[in-house]
Amino acid sequence: MNILTFDIEExxxxxxxxxxxxxxxxxxxxxxxxxxxxxxxxxxxxxxxxASFFVLGWIAEKYPEVVRSITDKGYEIGSHxxxxxxxYEQTPKDFHSDIERSVKTLEDISGKKVTMxxxxxxxxxxxxKWAFETLIDLGIxxxxxxxxxxRAHGGFSSYGEAKPSIISLEGVEIKEFPINxxxxxxxxxxxxxxxxFRITPYQIIKKWTEKSDYIMTYFHPRDFDPKQxxxxxxxxxxxxxxxxxxxxxxxxxxxxxxxxxxLDISEASQEIDWNEVNRIIL
Ligand SMILES: [Zn+2]
Numbered sequence: 001m002n003i004l005t006f007d008i009e010e011x012x013x014x015x016x017x018x019x020x021x022x023x024x025x026x027x028x029x030x031x032x033x034x035x036x037x038x039x040x041x042x043x044x045x046x047x048x049x050x051a052s053f054f055v056l057g058w059i060a061e062k063y064p065e066v067v068r069s070i071t072d073k074g075y076e077i078g079s080h081x082x083x084x085x086x087x088y089e090q091t092p093k094d095f096h097s098d099i100e101r102s103v104k105t106l107e108d109i110s111g112k113k114v115t116m117x118x119x120x121x122x123x124x125x126x127x128x129k130w131a132f133e134t135l136i137d138l139g140i141x142x143x144x145x146x147x148x149x150x151r152a153h154g155g156f157s158s159y160g161e162a163k164p165s166i167i168s169l170e171g172v173e174i175k176e177f178p179i180n181x182x183x184x185x186x187x188x189x190x191x192x193x194x195x196x197f198r199i200t201p202y203q204i205i206k207k208w209t210e211k212s213d214y215i216m217t218y219f220h221p222r223d224f225d226p227k228q229x230x231x232x233x234x235x236x237x238x239x240x241x242x243x244x245x246x247x248x249x250x251x252x253x254x255x256x257x258x259x260x261x262x263l264d265i266s267e268a269s270q271e272i273d274w275n276e277v278n279r280i281i282l
Pocket of ligand 1: 009013119120121
């Protein structure tokens with residue numbers, strides 16, 4: 001099962017960096033969202049694939065037409081928070097009000113119930129399990145915020161096998177679609193989104209796709225945008241990861257979408273027998 005998802009944010013929503021941290025800084029940058037959304041829609045239309053879109057509330061409030069174009073074209077939406085902050089840097093109270101605002105914004109614009117969520121930078125960790133209670137409390141039924149390996153912004157390395165699971169805590173439950181990993185030279189490697197996808201040659205992606213029975217992708221509008229400005233104060237290693245492979249990413253993803261079938265999250269959820277999956281008790 002291969003699942004296609006996009007996190008809808010601007011090219012400058014780069015985490016953990018002073019010049020791109022909050023709304024105050026974001027307002028100084030030129031927008032590229034419309035041009036980049038057109039590119040994503042065109043890839044989906046060319047290959048006749050479905051996808052789920054996790055939309056940032058800040059984008060939805062500023063450009064409601066982006067949300068309308070996603071839902072008018074028949075794609076489903078979920079929340080990617082309102083203000084793109086790392087979960088483990090927020091208090092439970094701040095996280096609650098941020099998610100509540102994003103869900104309300106997306107529901108008001110789309111007229112559809114929002115039941116899916118992805119955290120910025122996959123930043124739900126072992127130390128912020130409380131985030132799941134907040135999500136369930138606000139009507140979220142499906143989460144896709146678990147990165148079951150070590151990572152700069154979080155990661156949940158004790159999660160276990162990277163497969164759809166039920167997370168259970170304090171007597172409530174949520175369905176989890178983690179990012180998938182593949183074993184390579186003894187390590188758990190991620191290849192299905194962002195900088196990892198851009199840097200991995202297509203032949204290797206193809207090989208790893210064929211040996212995976214579950215793939216959860218995560219792309220951003222900026223992954224396909226070689227014309228985006230460069231954030232000058234990023235450390236060298238982050239600069240590399242943020243800007244490597246932008247030119248070839250569109251054709252690489254098109255090739256992948258041409259060759260394999262992808263589902264959106266709702267379709268995938270319907271195919272899964274949730275009584276049979278792993279239960280993770282937190
Ligand atoms: Zn994001």
